[in-house]
Amino acid sequence: MRHFSLALKLLWRDGRSGELSVLVLALIIAVSGSAGITLFADRLQNTMTNQAAEFLAADLVITSSAQIPESWLQQAQQQHLQQAQSVEFSSVLVENNSLLLASIKAVSAAYPLRGYLKTSAADYQQEAISYQGPKAGTAWVEQRVLASLNLKLGDTLTIGEQALLVQRVITYEPDKRGDFYSFSPRVMINQQDLQATGVIQPGSHVHYFFQFSGNPQALADFKQWLKPLLTPSQRLMDIHEDRPELGSALDRAERYLGLSSIVITLIAGVAIAMATRRYSERHLNATAILRCLGCKQQEILWLYSYQFIILGALASSLGCGLGWLAQDALFVMLKDLLPAQLASPSLLAVSFSFATGFMILLGFALPPLLRLKNVTALSVLRRDLQPLPVAAWLVYSLAASLVALLIWRYTQDLKMTLTLLGVGFVTLLGFAWLLGKLLWPLQQGLPKLSLVWRFGLQGLVREPPASVTQIMAFSLTLAAMILSFSVRNDLIADWQQHLPAQTPNYFALNLAPNQQEQFAQDLQSQNIDSNIFFPVTRGRLVTLNNTPVQQHVSKDSQGESATHRELSLTWSKELPEDNKIIAGQWLPSSPAGLVSVEAKLADSLGIKVGDELGFTVGSQQFSAKVNSLRSLQWDTMKPNFYMIFSPGTLAAFPSTLLTSFYADGQQKSALSALAKKYPSITLLEVDLILKQLQNLLSQLTLAINFLLCFALLAGFTVLFAAVLTTLDGRIYSGALMRTLGANSQFLRQIQIIEFAALGFISGVLAVCVSAAVLYGLYSQVLHMAYQPKWLLWAGVPPCATFIIGMAGYQGLRRVLSYAPAQVLREL
């Protein structure tokens, strides 16, 4: 601590003389950027998780085919968890000589624990939010129930032996599940009326949902306590496993948050590295004098480290404060789209941001500081004060490993970290090497150019290592910005592609094969286009390689749930849209007896290409050989199948047809006529689910747009700050040239040429780096198809030329603002 007071004094002097302004600015941008984004991401993630919980109407749900032991509920109570229950079953309702198979849901008073219900008095008019289900003696129903049974609000509806007053129309139910085969219109009643209906008898097919919510730790403890006690007919539900179509959208959005954090960290790191490089160059003299006066190398290092620690603490605190304000402002702007109850910013995220500030500072500032340590006493006497060359690997490997650590901490995703870093650095270093080689021959051609061009380009060409460093800094920042931008565009385009304006909102099931043609024609006459008709046979997967499939399942897995119920088996000659073969082959002319299995299910059950699967349809058995594994998009709202057989395999079994189509408001009324004409078919309306999904995606899109703006803003600020750090040399040569008679127009031209050239080269390099990283990211992490982006190649280099050229032009004002005598005297 001997040098602490000296360090403090030097820091104070530097601060007062404006010496630290660029470094402090870079630090504040870095910390407030990363703090803002960490806090925002953390809070948004918590909010999204909360909102995702709404889709279960709780944080944790146990589904069971029977009542669960009372001791479980007591355990939950001991953990101070809130509880609610719902019971779902199908029942045939008869009113006004009409029959309807309805899905009854009896809910307890506390339902829903998360989210809310929406109901309306008449059809979609005056929608009201409600945090409780219907009161005893009343029922809330979907509009379809009223239409099918010729009822209106205020009428009586009888379920089993209990008559209930139809009070409201349900328009939104948080935990409505998209299981298309159990999809019948909803009637919601109070649990107190359940007993009186007398519908539930021993042996009835009933689903019990036990819902819990509360403190995350208590939930985790309860979950852990509960898991070993569950029987095969009971299951714990979680948003990622249970709603794959929402889970995958959430997953990607979470990854984008991670990516944005990385982008900001990288940009911030570049800013700090540029600023400390300038700092160390400007402190060589002072360091050499200290060395002359007997300061040891170690002491020099401490002297500067103290200063940086103090600086880091101050700037990190300020940055955290600004970051806090920034994220708060963002949430205020997003207020209308986000749920009313936002998760509060976590103190952990704040302290993490503070630590991040320090880590970025030390990781990027230490290498140039080490250079100061090595200044020799002799160098001051000889006035030979050029920065000492340091092995580049030391500088970059230190910074790189720090970035790696940060990225890994942010993303918790080793694969994404390695992809980003590996591909990015290899490309960057490769190009840096190539650039160094290319700049040299350019130097030979320099004397042939006109004076303005010669002076404009010589800054770039004369000292390749310095130029390469600068170009790398600019291109890294630009590449980070491009990355943010492209991933955002593709992510949103991908979602829109999954849910285009005319995404099917109806499914037609149970269509007899001989009705297909007529049904398609009837739809056509209403101007409704139907999608492909898939044949469906209901069957169970029973054996894998002649052993019971139950032996291959692990608890709570996708495989377990798929083997406990009947699956929809289909056959097709063509591979359905959005399906991708990831193992084996899809043969259009496959012989009967082959099956293609959905990849995640295959993974869960350990199914491989070539395995033999045994199925039962009714009481009959058959087997098929796995010839391919498919990945598919769950979030497309199109029919998806676990098992697709080769044509002919299921010929011996009865089948029905399934299709999906889009009908708008007016066409919907025509559908009831259609339903009457084909009494056997089931028409499923999935508008509610679709609306739910679209809402979520539009919220995520908005959040992602804000993150992008944040990243771009940080990028631009850093680009401008980076230009400032290179001004010292320019101010000197500008002053000297003005002494020799150069006018401001000449200086302006050479400055613009130099920065525009710098921008152009950085732009090209940035596109190369980002293309390589994007390819890696898409194919390895986001699992999206990579399309070469020609627009980037055409757009980024000119934009970078313009932006960096303008930044240079801006910096020129400082070059011109000094009187030549002032600059020359200072040297």
Place this chain on the structure above:
Amino acid sequence: MIETENLGKSVTTADGLLHILASVNLIIKPGESIAIIGESGSGKSTLISLLAGLDTPSTGKIRINGQDITTMDEDGRAALRNQLIGFVFQAFQLLPALTALENVMLPLELNGDKQAKAKATALLDRVGLAHRLNHKAKQLSGGEQQRVALARAFVTQPALLFADEPTGNLDSKTGSHIIELLFEMNREHQTTLILVTHDKQLAERCQRSIRLAAGQLI
């Protein structure tokens, strides 16, 4: 001819206004050689910077060949310097990224002179650096750098040459070589020479000396 009228320069510091120069009235005739002497901090370098148009005065006027340079903007003064003025600095002030030849060519090129290379080569030959044309400033010794600076100062055939302690950064032997060269070239080009120096002997070689103390002529 250079004329100054009531020339003054002051800067604001934490302790208030600091007068570096005050009420300097001076006439320098064409072809004259003048030494400005005085102790450190007496305002010598400030005076020479003002006379050469490298800085602007706080008060007073400077006329060069009848033109008032205090009313010109920076570009106007730059054009004037390019046509009329040559410089030699204590710290040489060569552009480090350029070779000796390019440094000497620079003022000519800024003026659009097509003969820049030939003229610069001839001048470098004159200062004995024909063999060092393509060396960068960093690769030259102090004496060599100052010779390049001399060649650069004379290459535009300036009417006025300002030298601010031209031997201050050199050892005595190299310094006296440079001074010999400076006076020889000054004779050859018949330039008006304004020299700032601490060196009494050097001052005595000029036709006239003026002394500054605390920012005023005495």
